[in-house]
Amino acid sequence: MEALxxxxxxxxxxxxxxxxxxxxxxxxxxxxxxTDKAIMELVARGDGILRKRLVGEGESRPVGQLVGVIxxxxxxxxxxxxxxxxxxxxxxxxxxxxxxxxxxxPAAAPAVAPSQEKPAAPVPPPPPPATQPQQLTASAGxxxxxxxxxxxxxxASERGLDLSRVQGSGPSGRIIKxxxxxxxxxxxxxxPAAAxxxxxxxxxxxxxxxxxxxxxKTIAKRLSESIGPIPTFYLTAEFDVSRxxxxxxxxxxxxxxxxxxxxxxxxxxVATALAQHPxxxxxxxxxxxxxxxxxxxxxxxxxxxxxxxxxxFDADQKRMSEISAEAKELAxxxxxxxxKPEEYTGSTFSISxxxxxxxxxxxxxxxxxxxAILAIGTAADVAVPAGDSFKVQKRIRVxxxxxxxxxxxxxxxxxxxxxxxxxxxxxxxxx
Amino acid sequence: xxxxxxRDALNQALREEMQRDDRVFLMGEEVAVYxxxxxxxxxxxxxxxxxxxVDTPITELxxxxxxxxxxxxxxRPIIEFMTWNFAVLALDQVLxxxxxxxxxxxxxxxxxxxxRGPNGAALQLSAQHSQSFESWLAHMPGxxxxxxxxxxxxxxxxxxxxxxxxxxxxxxxxMLYNTKGEVPEEEYLIPIGKADLKRExxxxxxxxxxxxxxxxxxxxxQLAKDGIHVDVVDLRTVxxxxxxAIKTSVExxxxxxxxxEGWEICGIGTQVVDYIQRDCFDVLDAPVIRVHQADVPxxxxxxxxxxxxxDAAKTIAAIRKVMYLD
Numbered sequence: 120m121e122a123l124x125x126x127x128x129x130x131x132x133x134x135x136x137x138x139x140x141x142x143x144x145x146x147x148x149x150x151x152x153x154t155d156k157a158i159m160e161l162v163a164r165g166d167g168i169l170r171k172r173l174v175g176e177g178e179s180r181p182v183g184q185l186v187g188v189i190x191x192x193x194x195x196x197x198x199x200x201x202x203x204x205x206x207x208x209x210x211x212x213x214x215x216x217x218x219x220x221x222x223x224x225p226a227a228a229p230a231v232a233p234s235q236e237k238p239a240a241p242v243p244p245p246p247p248p249a250t251q252p253q254q255l256t257a258s259a260g261x262x263x264x265x266x267x268x269x270x271x272x273x274x275a276s277e278r279g280l281d282l283s284r285v286q287g288s289g290p291s292g293r294i295i296k297x298x299x300x301x302x303x304x305x306x307x308x309x310x311p312a313a314a315x316x317x318x319x320x321x322x323x324x325x326x327x328x329x330x331x332x333x334x335x336k337t338i339a340k341r342l343s344e345s346i347g348p349i350p351t352f353y354l355t356a357e358f359d360v361s362r363x364x365x366x367x368x369x370x371x372x373x374x375x376x377x378x379x380x381x382x383x384x385x386x387x388x389v390a391t392a393l394a395q396h397p398x399x400x401x402x403x404x405x406x407x408x409x410x411x412x413x414x415x416x417x418x419x420x421x422x423x424x425x426x427x428x429x430x431x432f433d434a435d436q437k438r439m440s441e442i443s444a445e446a447k448e449l450a451x452x453x454x455x456x457x458x459k460p461e462e463y464t465g466s467t468f469s470i471s472x473x474x475x476x477x478x479x480x481x482x483x484x485x486x487x488x489x490x491a492i493l494a495i496g497t498a499a500d501v502a503v504p505a506g507d508s509f510k511v512q513k514r515i516r517v518x519x520x521x522x523x524x525x526x527x528x529x530x531x532x533x534x535x536x537x538x539x540x541x542x543x544x545x546x547x548x549x550x
Numbered sequence: 551x552x553x554x555x556x557r558d559a560l561n562q563a564l565r566e567e568m569q570r571d572d573r574v575f576l577m578g579e580e581v582a583v584y585x586x587x588x589x590x591x592x593x594x595x596x597x598x599x600x601x602x603x604v605d606t607p608i609t610e611l612x613x614x615x616x617x618x619x620x621x622x623x624x625x626r627p628i629i630e631f632m633t634w635n636f637a638v639l640a641l642d643q644v645l646x647x648x649x650x651x652x653x654x655x656x657x658x659x660x661x662x663x664x665x666r667g668p669n670g671a672a673l674q675l676s677a678q679h680s681q682s683f684e685s686w687l688a689h690m691p692g693x694x695x696x697x698x699x700x701x702x703x704x705x706x707x708x709x710x711x712x713x714x715x716x717x718x719x720x721x722x723x724x725m726l727y728n729t730k731g732e733v734p735e736e737e738y739l740i741p742i743g744k745a746d747l748k749r750e751x752x753x754x755x756x757x758x759x760x761x762x763x764x765x766x767x768x769x770x771x772q773l774a775k776d777g778i779h780v781d782v783v784d785l786r787t788v789x790x791x792x793x794x795a796i797k798t799s800v801e802x803x804x805x806x807x808x809x810x811e812g813w814e815i816c817g818i819g820t821q822v823v824d825y826i827q828r829d830c831f832d833v834l835d836a837p838v839i840r841v842h843q844a845d846v847p848x849x850x851x852x853x854x855x856x857x858x859x860x861d862a863a864k865t866i867a868a869i870r871k872v873m874y875l876d
Binding site for chain 2: 268269270271273288289295296297
């Protein structure tokens, strides 16, 4: 099982695309795998015959575990198959330094072990020069407790390394600082086996248990990390969108190809405002705030499986039509679960629009490490004073959730002031 | 900056302090007419007269006691032992009088005395004349124990010792008297209880003092040629010990070798190791190794004496061991 996204810890094999006995070449798609966010393809890393499929459709495996074997037709693969059954392989995690990439170059070794490579044990990471990967317990095999220097123990715990998987080079197999450093360099990181996913639907008429999809689990985890620790405050503002509506109507008169949604206009306005307010276009990094000079707008999309936030990069530099086209395309692929990890990571600010559901106003949960998020409600006709009487005006309510660690009330309010000016006077966006 | 001998540095310190305060006087065997057994007090009798530079009979216990008495009534004696080996007889005055009188008199009697003399081995002085006493003396509450290894440290620390209002044991070395180093012309003092980093590096810490500081620097310079750079922490004072300096170094290097002149059991290095295991436990990558004299009376034969003493080669081997290099 390869790490197909930077945060993936286990994958669910949705569908095999090749059968046992099929010839495969390096680069061929072998199976569809559901990651924490999307469905990705597991690709063959070598040529040969797909001799064995070790995982059934619908089953999950942790990253690093063997899921199949590609070999020559007559090669003996018994030991590989047997060791996969033992399920004792140390799953590996891509090193933190590896740049988040899609299916190319996973830092973990190929999970489908082409056996024309040297017959390494199924333990995935390329064996570091000085250690023997088979020796998973330390203390040079005398069966005693793990010996390690206090410094080595501390470094291991700081880096999440399991000492029992590190080979000690000191006297009596003592694990010392340089062993921890080699282990880090060889990317041997301990990882507890991920829990198995599905709860079988309970029989009986009174209730039905829905097992958690990966996306649901990820939403739960990430957003619990948001609302708990982040000291959030909320700013609500109501904007007059009549000029936006006029602008849209005027463009539509020129032709159907100039149609943009209200959301597209709002996104352009938000992106423009963010470029002028880097202090809300920022990430909270614990010990510092990173104000971004580029505006990468995350756009919340509802999919049948859950919420995902694809990113429109450099939104402030893009024309409204480009934003519109991109938004449509990203939303479509999001609903089809075909987004690549680099398409839903890297946002500097997010927006969420529930206007199409008739929601007047809501508070969105901040997408960490961003410092703010904007929730947009429905455009509604509102009676507003006009002279001695009233007139009808289309207005929209937005609520900005702000992380008070990075953003103060006045700072958030200033951003909303700028946003108001742009939305109520859309020509300012081209000024 | 002038380059002078350790001997001359001490001579300057004595002269300057005797000029500064006429309660300061020097007493010991051969200090006056003979100009000092090792010529440390050269010229002082001529300058200050026989009331300030006093020859004694060969009676360490006796003249140590006279010194303590003089200190109790307001003088500031410097008692010279020809070597600290002979001071064993006088230890009763150091331990039971000097170190305890302030406490036992309820603060009524300060004993502003300095006991000084060469300590440790020289060359073929043999078993009874080659002993290292810093751990014996450092064991006592009520005294300070100084072990300067360079002329600069010797002058600055002797002046501080003389100005200290409580007993100070000042440990020199026959092998150090001829060593040379830079010493400023202007007056300076070195605070008691402060170590000095004589070499810097992050591969390993060598904690040492006295004439072993020279051995440590030799080992460090040798290793530097192989690209291994070590810290040499010269304690300069072994009581009170500069624990902060030890900690700072070991936290940087994660490993230590303690180099001392004396024997193994209960030597001064055991205290250093205690401070390290207590305060630096979590940063240690290896147990601390001590380098010290072999556990025998100092041999007379040249080759055996060399084998018994700590040296740069033994120090380097210890460093390589804590670095897991061999």
